[in-house]
Amino acid sequence: MLGEYPISGRRAADISASVERAVGAGELRPGQLLPPMRELADRLGVNPNTVAAAYRTLRERGVIETAGRRGSRVRPAPATTGRDQIRVDVPEGVRDVAAGNPDPALLPPLATAFAAAAAEADRVPVLYGEIPVEPELARIARAGLDADGVPDGPLAVVSGALDGVERVLAAHLKPGDTVAVEDPGWGRTLDLVPALGLRTVPVGVDDDGPYAEDVRRVLEAGARALIVTDRAQNPTGAAVSATRARALRSVLREHPETLLIEDDHGHGIVDLPLHPLAGGTRHWAFVRSAAKAYGPDLRLALLTGDAVTVDRVRGRQRLGPGWVSRLTQRALVRLWADGAVDPRTVAASYGRRREALIEALGRRGVPAHGRSGMNVWVPVPDETGAVARLQHAGWAVAPGARFRMSAPPGIRVTVSTLAEDENGRAGESEIEMLADAIASALGPAPARSYV
Numbered sequence: 001m002l003g004e005y006p007i008s009g010r011r012a013a014d015i016s017a018s019v020e021r022a023v024g025a026g027e028l029r030p031g032q033l034l035p036p037m038r039e040l041a042d043r044l045g046v047n048p049n050t051v052a053a054a055y056r057t058l059r060e061r062g063v064i065e066t067a068g069r070r071g072s073r074v075r076p077a078p079a080t081t082g083r084d085q086i087r088v089d090v091p092e093g094v095r096d097v098a099a100g101n102p103d104p105a106l107l108p109p110l111a112t113a114f115a116a117a118a119a120e121a122d123r124v125p126v127l128y129g130e131i132p133v134e135p136e137l138a139r140i141a142r143a144g145l146d147a148d149g150v151p152d153g154p155l156a157v158v159s160g161a162l163d164g165v166e167r168v169l170a171a172h173l174k175p176g177d178t179v180a181v182e183d184p185g186w187g188r189t190l191d192l193v194p195a196l197g198l199r200t201v202p203v204g205v206d207d208d209g210p211y212a213e214d215v216r217r218v219l220e221a222g223a224r225a226l227i228v229t230d231r232a233q234n235p236t237g238a239a240v241s242a243t244r245a246r247a248l249r250s251v252l253r254e255h256p257e258t259l260l261i262e263d264d265h266g267h268g269i270v271d272l273p274l275h276p277l278a279g280g281t282r283h284w285a286f287v288r289s290a291a292k293a294y295g296p297d298l299r300l301a302l303l304t305g306d307a308v309t310v311d312r313v314r315g316r317q318r319l320g321p322g323w324v325s326r327l328t329q330r331a332l333v334r335l336w337a338d339g340a341v342d343p344r345t346v347a348a349s350y351g352r353r354r355e356a357l358i359e360a361l362g363r364r365g366v367p368a369h370g371r372s373g374m375n376v377w378v379p380v381p382d383e384t385g386a387v388a389r390l391q392h393a394g395w396a397v398a399p400g401a402r403f404r405m406s407a408p409p410g411i412r413v414t415v416s417t418l419a420e421d422e423n424g425r426a427g428e429s430e431i432e433m434l435a436d437a438i439a440s441a442l443g444p445a446p447a448r449s450y451v
Contacts, residue, residue, distance in 0.1 A: 007035075010046055012053035019054070020063050023074055034064060034072045060175040062194035075194055090396040096417060097434070098398040100234065102269070102374060103416040106349060107295050108340035110331065117330035132314070132323035133157050136333045141288070141302045148274040150286050153304040156313050157324045161265045162188050164287035164303040164313075165227065169196055171312035172259045172283060173224055180223040182210055184377065184403040184410065186234045186263075189227060202405040205233065207371045209240035212247035219251065225259035226252075230274055232266025232292070232373025235403045235412035237354065239266075239372040245275035253280040259309075260284040265301075268293025270372045271347035283309050290332055292374075293341050300328055350374045353415035353431070360435035366442060376413045380442055383409035389441035395434060413438075 007022070009015035022028040034040070037055060041048040055072055058064040066072040090096045138155050146152070158164040169179065175197030181189055183202030193200045201223055203214035210228055219226070228248070231239040240248070252258055260281045264274065269292045278284040285305035290298050303313065317323065335341065354370045361368045361378065370376035380386040380400070387399050390411075400410035419430050 007040060007044070009044065009054070010050075012050050012057065015040075015044070015046075015051060015054035016057040016061075016063075019058055020061070023063055028074050030074050032074045034074070036071060060197040062175075062197045065199065091391075094391060094394055094396050095434075096396050097413045097415070098396045099417075100375065100398065100412070100414050101296070101416060102292050103349070106269075106341075106346050106416075107293075108335055110295065110335075113331040113334040113338070113340070114327070116334050117327050120330055121327050126326040128322075130326075132317070132326075134326055134329035134333060137302075137329045140333065140336055142304075145286070145288070145302075145304060148276065150274075150276045150304065151279050151284075153286075154307055154310040156303045156310050156317070157329060158287070158301050158303050158313070158317070159299045159321070159324055160291060161263050161287045161289040161301045162192060163299075164285065164301050165189065165261055165263065166192055166196070167313045167316060168259070168261050168285040168287075168303075168305070168309060169193070169198065169225065171309060171316065173198055177224040178218075178222060180215060180218045180226040181405075182227070182229060182233065183405045183407045184235055184400065185227075185405075186229065187402040190403070190405065200405065202407070204407070205236055205238050207236070207238050207369055208244040209233070209238050210244075210248065212244065212251050215248060216251045216254070219255040219258055223258070225261065227261045227263065228277060229263045229265070230276065231264060231270045231272055232375075234265075234373070235375050235398070235400070235410075236377040237370035237373045237375050239270065239272045240275050240277070242273075242275050245277060248277050249280050252277060256281050257283075262286045263289075265289040265292060266373050268341055268343045269346050269350060269374065271344055271351070272372050278305075282306065285309050285313075293343065293346060294332065294335055298328060298332065300324055300332060347372075349420065350415060353418045353420065356431045357413065357415055357418070357435060360431050361438060364435055364439035366435070366439050370415075374414055374416045376415060377410050378413060378438060378442075379408060379410045381409070383411065386411055386438075386441045390437055393437040393441065395437050411438075 007015060008018045037051040038048050041051045059066060062075060064072050065075050133155055141155060158167060178199040178201050179193045180203050181193060181200050182205045184205060190200060201218045203218055204211045215226060252260060258281045260278060262277060267288045278286055283306050285303060287301050287303050289301040354376055357376050358368045358370055368376050368378045383400050387397060390397050398412040400412065
């Protein structure tokens with residue numbers, strides 16, 4: 001049943017560690033069935049309760065799942081086999097359109113803002129026990145949230161969007177609970193949920209966001225939480241439209257106990273209006289990151305939500321890191337005050353490149369998606385073959401397996417590295433070359449003849 005891999009150990013901790021090592025090393029494969037508890041107990045010469053405790057630990061860590069009489073098996077995407085391992089190394093001379101990073105030329109210089117923040121910290125140091133959120137940051141952020149129609153709620157500052165998502169999930173759910181996630185969706189989220197011992201269930205996505213009927217189906221089946229990317233969805237570029245938002249709010253009102261988490265990581269690089277979903281459920285959280293517009297290394301996102309959710313997040317944060325550096329918060333305030341980023345200019349720059357690539361692919365009969373943000377999603381019949389052929393042609397793209405559960409295969413192309421000319425137009429020659437390469441990679445492989 002387990003091939004050549006022997007599960008070992010006499011204590012529950014040793015047995016669970018043995019299984020987890022095997023999963024991490026690939027010796028136990030996703031979906032592989034584990035032996036019944038009594039059978040393994042007999043083999044190891046231990047009490048069945050010891051094996052039961054080991055399996056319980058593995059379930060809580062998101063390594064295995066149990067389905068009643070059908071037994072326990074390795075999760076399809078266990079926490080120890082991250083999607084970051086599904087990557088394409090970029091050889092020298094190959095253009096990287098896979099990384100998912102913003103265009104450094106569109107990020108603001110940070111030296112002046114941090115110097116001003118440091119000077120203020122010299123005058124008035126932040127010490128233990130002080131408030132965790134910079135007052136001016138809270139004021140400006142709240143005004144922006146109000147303008148976008150996000151319901152009123154207390155504010156917290158977290159270390160990036162994913163940190164906020166993790167803290168909210170941990171504040172409300174217990175191991176074994178089910179979380180509805182977008183498919184395709186952000187690979188880190190698809191890894192995070194099982195790492196917390198939670199179960200993932202996919203909901204389909206089109207250019208206008210998650211399908212309302214998919215969301216209704218999974219909530220009726222018992223999903224406890226829903227994670228939605230409002231704009232610049234990674235990897236598809238979807239943005240929740242007004243019509244789709246109304247449909248999703250209607251579904252959520254039917255399930256008011258659902259924990260709703262909205263990710264607005266694209267704030268500052270998207271010119272499409274926000275259509276928030278919050279308001280119809282008892283517990284909700286809205287996370288707005290500064291990473292894409294101001295720099296990934298800021299590691300700062302704003303989180304608002306209902307009072308209970310934010311209080312739990314703050315309470316747990318106090319027991320860990322305590323707070324996100326007020327120095328960094330003050331630097332972001334200075335960047336905002338100085339108008340260091342013009343969201344319309346940034347959004348237009350990404351939009352020109354994104355739309356130029358989609359149009360070029362369309363002329364070659366290749367459908368592609370990218371309504372907002374910096375990524376384009378291209379459905380492909382053979383993901384592995386397409387990635388390999390494109391690399392051979394000099395282009396590194398991200399394999400869709402990093403972002404999928406049950407969705408059809410695809411590739412993600414990040415447009416932020418594609419050139420613009422001195423007049424701000426997308427570099428047509430480079431985009432045409434990339435479109436040619438993609439169209440060629442999706443065509444039939446050349447026939448081989450053997451003489």
